[in-house]
Amino acid sequence: MATYDWLFNVLGLRKWCDAGASDGPMSMAQLLAKTGNAAPQSGVNFAFPSLDELNKACGQISQTRDVIKGLENGFLAxxxxxxxxxxxxxxxxxxxxxxxxxxxxxAPWFLIMALILVAVWFSTRSFSVLLFNAFCLSFFAFVDxxxxxxxxxxxxxxxxxxxxxxxxxxxxxxxxxxxxxxxxxxxxxxxxxxxxxxxxxxxxxxxxxxxxxxxxxxxxxxxxxxxxxxxx
The missing domain is CATH 3.30.1380 (Muramoyl-pentapeptide Carboxypeptidase; domain 2)
Structure with a gap:
């Protein structure tokens, strides 16, 4: 018995829900429960009314994967x-x-390197920064x-x-x-x-x-x- 069967029974929607029941692929939680490998639950547990939980009680409600698939198809469209x-x-x-x-x-590598170093010099006016950039460019060239x-x-x-x-x-x-x-x-x-x-x-x-x-x-x-x- 699904957790939220009572809700659809109270609302008088049982026939509508049963009409939408299908033999589609099971979710991972359903597969684990069927094989006996589901995680043990202790204490009071009341499942959150997610789409998958509501689908267990009412087949007319889409599962999470169906909604995600619909969104994906919408984006692709x-x-x-x-x-x-x-x-x-x-x-x-x-x-x-x-x-x-x-x-x-x-452009030749030496021309590109020269232009970059000239731009560095005019923008910083720092000889140490110029040497650092020259070292970095030379290192990149050295290691291909x-x-x-x-x-x-x-x-x-x-x-x-x-x-x-x-x-x-x-x-x-x-x-x-x-x-x-x-x-x-x-x-x-x-x-x-x-x-x-x-x-x-x-x-x-x-x-x-x-x-x-x-x-x-x-x-x-x-x-x-x-x-x-x-x-x-």
Whole structure:
């Protein structure tokens, strides 16, 4: 006898529930109970009215796996429509990332290294920082990791520039308009609370893993919460 048989009997829904009974696949809990390997229960136990528990008493109520399957099918059904809207919006980012990656991969290593060191010198004016960067770049080249390092650097460079272009103006606007600040601060707090790679979960659903804009959008989204407060 299921835990909540009495509930559907009191409500007069027994015939309706029995009409929906089926011989579908059993849940893990049902399999364990049938094989005698279910976890022993001690003391007073009153099962929470979850979908699986209610399904035991009324076959018309869907099991948890059925609801999850329905949600999954719903997401897969709307994916083409979302791609139709998002592809034109994110295509410029894909062009920028692919172009920068092509430039970094085709240019001679000594030219890329020289340009990076020149940029480091003009931005820091520190000889020790220049030597440290020269050592790191030389180490990457020595262990045959210069190309992957430059791929990562190219993606971060493009995404940092885009984040600054969007984040700095929005941060300045937040400092001037209190209503805008009150609306955006909770969003920034949420973005700072979430782990960085969480942003990849919905993006993997929308874009193939091999596309460069997938990682670009994740980096831009993660960095916005750091850029905007600096401008307030």
């Amino acid at each position: 709307i994916r083409p429509a979302l791609r139709t809207v998002l592809d034109p919006i994110t295509q410029p980012l894909s062009w920028m990332l692919d172009g920068t990656l092509y430039l970094f991969m085709t 990791h210069f190309e992957p390092a430059m791929q990562t650097f190219a993606v971060i460079l493009v995404c940092t520039i885009i984040s600054a272009l969007f984040g700095i103006p929005i941060g300045i606007a937040m400092s001037k308009y209190n209503r805008l600040q009150k609306a955006i601060i909770p969003v920034l707090d949420l973005l700072q609370t979430l782990p960085t790679f969480v942003y990849l979960i919905p993006l993997i659903f929308l874009f193939p893993i091999g596309e460069s804009r997938l990682y670009g959008i994740a980096i831009i989204t993660a960095s916005q919460s750091s850029f905007m407060p600096l401008c307030q």
